[in-house]
Amino acid sequence: MTDHEVLRVFCDPGGRHGNELAVVRDGASVPDESGRQALARELGFSETVFVDDPDRGLIDIYTPTLRLPFAGHPCVGAAWLLGVPRLVTPAGEVTVRDADGLVWIAARAAWAPPRTLRRYGSPAEVDALPVPPPGEWVYAWAWQDEADGRVRARAFPGRGDGIDEDEATGAAALLLTARLGRALTITQGRGSQILTAPVPAGTGSGNHQLIEVGGRVRRA
Structure with a gap:
């Protein structure tokens, strides 16, 4: 190996x-x-x-x-x-x-692979989702606290390669941030945390704007 x-x-x-x-x-x-x-x-x-x-x-x-x-x-x-x-x-x-x-x-955001960003009405709905059959790559999300920018999310790659649910996905978080145009604190999977923020104006717009994605890293 x-x-x-x-x-x-x-x-x-x-x-x-x-x-x-x-x-x-x-x-x-x-x-x-x-x-x-x-x-x-x-x-x-x-x-x-x-x-x-x-x-x-x-x-x-x-x-x-x-x-x-x-x-x-x-x-x-x-x-x-x-x-x-x-x-x-x-x-x-x-x-x-x-x-x-x-x-x-x-x-x-233009660098990120395509994702279907699917909004739900509550974190409980996101938590209750079954793993969908292979097909489209779905990022399911709901507001935990919209005023505070806190989001609950789960990711389903749909590739049929053994990864039924992705624990934490920076590219999908980047796409969601670009769509919403604001900083987010995302709780994904079992409890992973992804932080995002649009870079100030002058670095493009829409999918061409720079987005920061941050998090903590540890050795497994």
């Missing part, structure tokens, strides 16, 4: 929960795309990151079934592990900052 580290990304304030992420620090040990895809499938995490240049922050991201140009929780996790001011992904350059124990990345 190729050497890799496992992190938990988007932990709650007590360091619990978070979405597990595999990181292969020595990307050169798996140089080709087919080998990386096979390893990501074997590991079985929602995403696996290959680090191709730790100094530049050059990374390559895979789910068990496909390569992604950008994804939120892999970028937050890789940024925490590498301690770099920026990451380079196929979608573009992702800036990084640390603040109060959180790692923040800034990316554009």
